Structure formats: C-alpha cells, structure tokens
Amino acid sequence: MTKTIDARGLSCPQPVLMFLEAVKSPEDTQFEVLVDTEASRENVSRAAESRNCRVTDIQETGDEYHLTIVRKT
Amino acid sequence: MIKNVLATRTGIIVVGAVIGILAPLLQKLGNPGNMGICVACFERDISGAFGFHRAAVVQYLRPEIIGFVLGSLAAALAFKDFRPRTGSAPFVRFVLGVFAMIGALVFLGCPWRTLLRLAGGDLNAVLGLAGLIFGIWLGTLFLKNGYNLGRTQKTHAAAGLLMPVVMAGFLMLMLIFPQIEGVPKNDILFYSIKGPGAMHAPLLISIGAGLLIGFLAQRSRFCTMGAFRDFVLFRQTHLLTGVITLLVVAGIANLVFGQFTVGFENQPVAHTQHLWNFAGMALAGLAFALAGGCPGRQLFMAGEGDGDAAIFVFGMIVGAGFAHNFGLASSPAGVGPHGIAAVIIGFAVCLAIGFTMRKK
Numbered sequence: 001m002t003k004t005i006d007a008r009g010l011s012c013p014q015p016v017l018m019f020l021e022a023v024k025s026p027e028d029t030q031f032e033v034l035v036d037t038e039a040s041r042e043n044v045s046r047a048a049e050s051r052n053c054r055v056t057d058i059q060e061t062g063d064e065y066h067l068t069i070v071r072k073t
Numbered sequence: 074m075i076k077n078v079l080a081t082r083t084g085i086i087v088v089g090a091v092i093g094i095l096a097p098l099l100q101k102l103g104n105p106g107n108m109g110i111c112v113a114c115f116e117r118d119i120s121g122a123f124g125f126h127r128a129a130v131v132q133y134l135r136p137e138i139i140g141f142v143l144g145s146l147a148a149a150l151a152f153k154d155f156r157p158r159t160g161s162a163p164f165v166r167f168v169l170g171v172f173a174m175i176g177a178l179v180f181l182g183c184p185w186r187t188l189l190r191l192a193g194g195d196l197n198a199v200l201g202l203a204g205l206i207f208g209i210w211l212g213t214l215f216l217k218n219g220y221n222l223g224r225t226q227k228t229h230a231a232a233g234l235l236m237p238v239v240m241a242g243f244l245m246l247m248l249i250f251p252q253i254e255g256v257p258k259n260d261i262l263f264y265s266i267k268g269p270g271a272m273h274a275p276l277l278i279s280i281g282a283g284l285l286i287g288f289l290a291q292r293s294r295f296c297t298m299g300a301f302r303d304f305v306l307f308r309q310t311h312l313l314t315g316v317i318t319l320l321v322v323a324g325i326a327n328l329v330f331g332q333f334t335v336g337f338e339n340q341p342v343a344h345t346q347h348l349w350n351f352a353g354m355a356l357a358g359l360a361f362a363l364a365g366g367c368p369g370r371q372l373f374m375a376g377e378g379d380g381d382a383a384i385f386v387f388g389m390i391v392g393a394g395f396a397h398n399f400g401l402a403s404s405p406a407g408v409g410p411h412g413i414a415a416v417i418i419g420f421a422v423c424l425a426i427g428f429t430m431r432k433k
Binding site for chain 2: 010011017020038039042
C-alpha cells in the first residue's frame with residue numbers, strides 16, 4: 001500500500017515525525033512525501049535510510065519536492 | 074538538483090570545526106571571554122546599541138549577527154534554496170523568543186556559548202548544558218504528543234528579503250555612526266566603553282567571520298538544539314556530530330591560544346549559582362525546541378526567507394530589553410533581582426504553549 005504524507009509548510013522535525021509515524025504500520029510499503037524546503041528533503045531522506053527504506057525518486061516542481069520512498073524487503 | 078556536500082556527515086564536521094576555530098580566534102582578536110560568538114549575548118548587545126535597554130556594559134551593534142543573516146542569504150540564493158515563507162503562529166514565536174532570551178541571560182549564554190564556555194574550561198557550563206538538554210527533552214515530549222505551530226505559507230520574495238535588508242540597514246547605521254574611542258554614544262547608537270560590550274574584534278573581521286559562518290551553516294543546517302532534539306527523538310546523530318566537533322576543536326584552539334582555565338570561580342561573564350544556570354538554560358532549551366531552532370539556526374533560517382524565524386530573532390532582541398530593564402539578567406555577581414521569578418513565569422508560559430497548541 002502507498003501512503004501519502006503532505007508535510008508542505010511544516011518545519012522540522014514535523015516532516016520527519018510524520019514519516020516515522022507512517023513507517024510504523026507494516027502494511028504500507030511505499031510512501032509519497034511532499035515537502036517544500038531542502039532541509040526537510042534532506043532530513044526525511046536521512047530518516048528513511050535509518051528506517052530500512054530507500055528514496056527511489058525525487059521530483060522537484062517549483063518550490064516543492066515529491067519524494068518516493070520504498071521499504072526495503 | 075545540486076548535491077549538498079555540507080549536508081553530509083563530513084560537511085557538518087567541517088562546519089563544526091570552522092566555528093570551533095573562528096570563535097576562539099574572534100575572542101583572541103577582541104571579543105569577550107568564552108564569547109567569541111554568542112548569539113544571545115550579541116543580540117542583547119544589539120538591543121543595547123539601540124537603547125532598548127540601558128545596561129551600559131553590554132551595548133554594541135555586533136556585526137557577527139548581521140553577517141550570519143547575510144551569509145545565509147548568500148548561500149540560499151547561490152544554491153537556489155531561498156524560500157520566502159511565513160505565517161506559522163508568528164506571535165507565539167515572538168513570545169518564545171522573549172523567554173528564550175530571558176532564560177539564556179539567566180545562564181549567560183546561548184547554546185553556542187554554552188559549548189564555548191565549556192571549551193574554555195568554565196565548569197558552570199556543565200550545568201548550563203545539562204539544563205539545555207533537559208529543556209530540549211521537555212520539548213520533545215510535546216513534539217511526540219502532537220505539538221505543532223501549523224504550516225507556513227509561501228510569501229513574496231520581497232517579504233523573505235526583509236530580514237536581510239533590515240540587517241544590511243543595521244550595518245549601514247554602524248558605518249554612518251561608528252564608534253568613537255571613549256565616547257558612549259555616537260548620535261543614535263550606544264557603544265559600551267567598558268565591560269563585555271566594549272570588547273570586540275575589528276568590524277571587518279567580525280562581519281567576515283559572520284558571513285562565512287552564515288554561509289556554511291545555512292548549507293549544513295547546523296543547529297545546536299536540533300542536535301540534541303534529533304538524538305532524543307530518533308537517535309539521529311547527524312547534527313550532534315557537528316556540535317561535538319565544535320566543542321572539541323574550540324577546546325583545542327583555546328589551549329593553543331592560552332584561553333583555557335578550568336574551574337567554577339572567576340570565569341569570564343559567568344556566575345556560580347548552579348541551580349539557576351541549569352534552570353535558565355532549561356527554559357531557553359524548551360523555548361528553542363518549541364520554536365524549532367537554536368538562536369543561531371533562527372538567524373540562518375531568517376536569512377533564507379523564513380519570516381517566522383525573523384520574528385523569533387526580534388522576540389529575543391525585545392526579550393533582552395525586558396531582561397536588563399527589569400533586572401532579570403544575571404551578572405558575574407549572580408542572578409538578577411527578578412531573574413528567578415522570570416524563569417518561573419517563562420516555564421509557565423512555555424509549558425502552556427506546549428500543552429495547548431497541539432493537533433491530534
């Protein structure tokens with residue numbers, strides 16, 4: 001299952017906390033995370049790596065980043 | 074997308090080391106003892122330079138602070154990281170800034186100076202550091218329970234540029250009304266003729282160091298509050314590595330410069346009331362955690378267009394006015410006459426903010 005997390009406009013640590021909360025439920029294997037600062041993109045990516053996940057794609061549109069994160073199997 | 078080298082582990086170590094060398098060097102070149110850089114103290118001095126408080130020994134328009142904001146702006150523009158934004162509970166951030174400053178001035182230092190005091194052998198800073206970590210830990214409890222000041226909104230580029238423009242204006246004032254040797258005031262700006270406010274590195278060196286640190290810190294997201302918060306919240310040691318590097322490198326630099334003296338007594342711009350060193354910094358730590366950044370980080374965020382961070386900075390500058398006008402700030406003699414009351418009120422306000430501003 002894919003879960004979407006909209007963390008736009010939120011400053012750290014909120015985006016990371018939202019991702020870590022979402023990653024707890026084992027049925028979700030893919031996460032689409034929306035953030036709008038580079039710091040949040042870096043922090044969420046770092047948190048993903050630390051939770052056995054991989055950032056497979058980052059789309060940059062205007063001032064926003066769309067991260068695709070997949071749980072490693 | 075440009076790879077951000079400074080956001081790597083090596084990058085954060087380099088930034089910690091640069092600050093760890095520059096701060097003791099600035100002290101060597103004239104800044105006050107164990108205060109090569111102190112964001113809280115320097116904003117307090119700026120408040121004094123404008124006459125928002127009249128503590129004659131702490132009045133100087135510190136160019137480092139201006140450099141931090143402008144250096145951060147330069148980095149944000151150079152790497153397409155300038156994000157004008159505002160609107161996440163600005164007045165709450167202002168109030169947090171006021172009490173962050175009051176707490177910091179009861180201890181006598183921001184988190185950066187806590188590290189620099191420790192690196193200079195001031196053991197009172199152990200209490201300050203413990204308080205800081207305790208305050209941040211309290212903050213993480215609120216974060217875990219849904220504390221959230223809400224989303225920011227994108228805003229006009231000009232709105233994001235306003236804080237850097239204000240800082241550039243402050244620099245202009247300093248050039249138009251420069252310090253006159255032995256004179257406490259040049260037209261509108263106050264200048265200390267004795268005390269810590271009279272101690273400063275040459276203007277060009279101060280602004281240069283500020284610009285360099287601002288540039289590097291914006292790229293690396295260096296934050297002393299974030300360092301402890303991220304470790305407590307998710308055992309993440311990224312920022313903490315930078316903070317530890319700062320401490321170790323500054324300690325070595327102080328030994329090299331002969332600025333290292335171990336002990337509790339007679340430390341520069343410090344007092345020995347352990348409980349209030351702890352409690353003051355605990356209040357500051359809680360306020361930083363609720364506002365999402367240490368005072369340095371707030372300046373860097375303000376430089377990259379975050380209007381809410383700019384509000385926090387001005388909360389701290391106004392807080393310094395309250396702290397000195399109301400006798401809340403400590404001195405080497407100990408806590409001020411109303412310092413203890415202010416810490417208690419500060420805790421009541423910050424805890425109320427943490428409890429009531431939650432989203433389920």
